[in-house]
Amino acid sequence: MISAIDVTKDYRTEGKFHRVLSNVSFTVAKGEKLALLGRNGSGKSTLIRLVAGVELPTRGAIEQTMSVSWPIGLSGGFHGSLTGNDNMRFIARIYNKPFADVKDYVDDFAELGKFLSEPMRTYSTGMRARFMFALSLAIDFDCYLIDEVIAAGDQRFQRRSHEELFEKRADRSMILASHIGEIIKAYCSRALVLHRGRGKVFTDLDLALDIYNDL
Amino acid sequence: MLSIWRGLVIQRRVVGALLIREIYSRFGRESLGFAWIVAEPLVFAIPVLFVWRAVRDPNEHGLSLMPFLWSGYLPLLLFRHLGGRILLFIRSNVPLLYHQRVSIFDIFLARSLLEIGSNLTALIVSFAVFYAIGAIDVPRDLPMFYLGYFYMIWWSVAVALIVGALCERTDWVQQIWIPYSYLYMMFSGFFYLADWLPPGIRNIALYQPYTQSYEMIRAGVFGSTITTHGDPGYTTFALAILTLFGLWLLRESRKYVVIE
Numbered sequence: 001m002i003s004a005i006d007v008t009k010d011y012r013t014e015g016k017f018h019r020v021l022s023n024v025s026f027t028v029a030k031g032e033k034l035a036l037l038g039r040n041g042s043g044k045s046t047l048i049r050l051v052a053g054v055e056l057p058t059r060g061a062i063e064q065t066m067s068v069s070w071p072i073g074l075s076g077g078f079h080g081s082l083t084g085n086d087n088m089r090f091i092a093r094i095y096n097k098p099f100a101d102v103k104d105y106v107d108d109f110a111e112l113g114k115f116l117s118e119p120m121r122t123y124s125t126g127m128r129a130r131f132m133f134a135l136s137l138a139i140d141f142d143c144y145l146i147d148e149v150i151a152a153g154d155q156r157f158q159r160r161s162h163e164e165l166f167e168k169r170a171d172r173s174m175i176l177a178s179h180i181g182e183i184i185k186a187y188c189s190r191a192l193v194l195h196r197g198r199g200k201v202f203t204d205l206d207l208a209l210d211i212y213n214d215l
Numbered sequence: 216m217l218s219i220w221r222g223l224v225i226q227r228r229v230v231g232a233l234l235i236r237e238i239y240s241r242f243g244r245e246s247l248g249f250a251w252i253v254a255e256p257l258v259f260a261i262p263v264l265f266v267w268r269a270v271r272d273p274n275e276h277g278l279s280l281m282p283f284l285w286s287g288y289l290p291l292l293l294f295r296h297l298g299g300r301i302l303l304f305i306r307s308n309v310p311l312l313y314h315q316r317v318s319i320f321d322i323f324l325a326r327s328l329l330e331i332g333s334n335l336t337a338l339i340v341s342f343a344v345f346y347a348i349g350a351i352d353v354p355r356d357l358p359m360f361y362l363g364y365f366y367m368i369w370w371s372v373a374v375a376l377i378v379g380a381l382c383e384r385t386d387w388v389q390q391i392w393i394p395y396s397y398l399y400m401m402f403s404g405f406f407y408l409a410d411w412l413p414p415g416i417r418n419i420a421l422y423q424p425y426t427q428s429y430e431m432i433r434a435g436v437f438g439s440t441i442t443t444h445g446d447p448g449y450t451t452f453a454l455a456i457l458t459l460f461g462l463w464l465l466r467e468s469r470k471y472v473v474i475e
Contacts, residue, residue, distance in 0.1 A: 011473065052313070052315060053315040054312055054313055054315075055472065055473070056469055056470055058470075068315065070313040070314055070315070071313065076309075076310060076313050077310055077313035077314070078310055079236070079240060079310055079311075081240055082236070082239060082240055086236070086239055089235075090232050090233075090235070090236045091314065093228065093231070093232035093235070094228065094229050094232045094314055094316050094317060095314075095316070096228060
């Protein structure tokens with residue numbers, strides 16, 4: 001279970017406070033998949049970072065009783081001057097997973113081949129996303145936080161991602177930021193629509209998507 | 216109780232992983248890179264100490280110069296390197312904070328341990344080198360020497376906590392650190408014993424935890440041949456306050472971290 005209670009997040013830019021999220025509340029039960037909808041800059045990524053514990057809310061609280069992944073998106077979470085293998089070793093160590101298992105899985109899933117022994121700063125954005133996504137699946141979390149990443153990679157990778165994430169891990173929770181209506185309708189049971197810092201949870205996904213399209 | 220233990224087990228694992236990662240990213244993966252951890256402070260210490268020996272009177276103030284410089288310069292290196300390595304350490308490690316299990320304190324701990332380990336190795340190796348050529352003797356009062364060095368490590372860590380936490384808030388800390396770490400050499404007690412100072416200035420100097428630590432280190436090296444003014448009680452008290460302040464600042468600094 002994840003519960004966010006009256007979460008407010010301010011950023012200070014050029015000396016002024018800028019409120020990104022204002023009293024946002026929601027819950028995600030075990031196995032539930034929550035969609036995040038909102039235009040660019042509406043605070044979706046910020047909310048995901050707060051749930052992941054990467055940043056702290058200015059006010060309010062986020063409680064977790066299950067293991068939560070890092071924000072799985074197009075960037076972040078790895079060290080550019082280290083190789084893919086070294087990044088994998090580090091992450092396997094902190095989550096206490098055998099390196100060999102993690103490596104086998106990532107090798108098979110992300111299909112990076114010999115690039116795994118190259119520094120990660122030489123990877124393309126797609127390769128990085130594939131790598132971090134595969135790594136998060138190898139670690140095995142109760143709840144995955146996914147920021148648009150489904151759109152990364154080629155068709156084959158997308159197909160396999162769907163299989164791994166939505167079929168094999170159907171029992172896991174998920175918070176999914178996506179602009180793609182079909183994915184949301186196919187997998188999520190509720191949607192949190194973010195607009196101008198405010199957030200509202202909808203159980204009617206068609207209604208949520210209509211509102212999102214009108215924003 | 217069980218959850219505290221579990222927390223400690225995780226923290227030990229995280230700090231261990233961070234240490235290995237730190238070594239790889241700083242020194243590369245080759246075995247030579249590994250040796251560099253030890254060599255790095257030595258490269259500073261040995262040539263500098265030899266040059267000083269060449270240009271200065273070997274028996275200043277009736278003390279032999281080499282033990283005086285050796286016991287002064289290595290603590291100075293620790294202080295400077297630890298502080299220098301901790302500048303902007305939060306910002307430069309933001310990718311690590313993506314992982315909930317990794318805390319800012321863990322990153323701090325890993326960095327400090329690496330720096331302390333490398334300094335202590337340099338301390339031992341440089342001692343061996345100078346001892347072998349007959350330039351220095353074994354410290355006369357070893358427990359006192361260890362105590363002084365322990366306080367010096369504690370002082371360096373406490374300052375690093377404060378510096379590392381504050382440079383997230385303002386860029387001034389970075390600007391000030393470089394001149395400060397040079398000036399520090401002059402007033403730290405590296406060049407003097409408190410006993411050589413006029414009593415008025417001495418009393419002020421002895422408020423400084425690092426001057427206290429130097430006094431104890433010197434008492435360890437020269438034993439009863441010199442008069443020293445170290446006070447472990449005061450030093451413990453002052454460093455405990457600085458450490459608590461630093462820990463509080465570090466906890467607060469989490470709010471200032473922006474992660475793209």
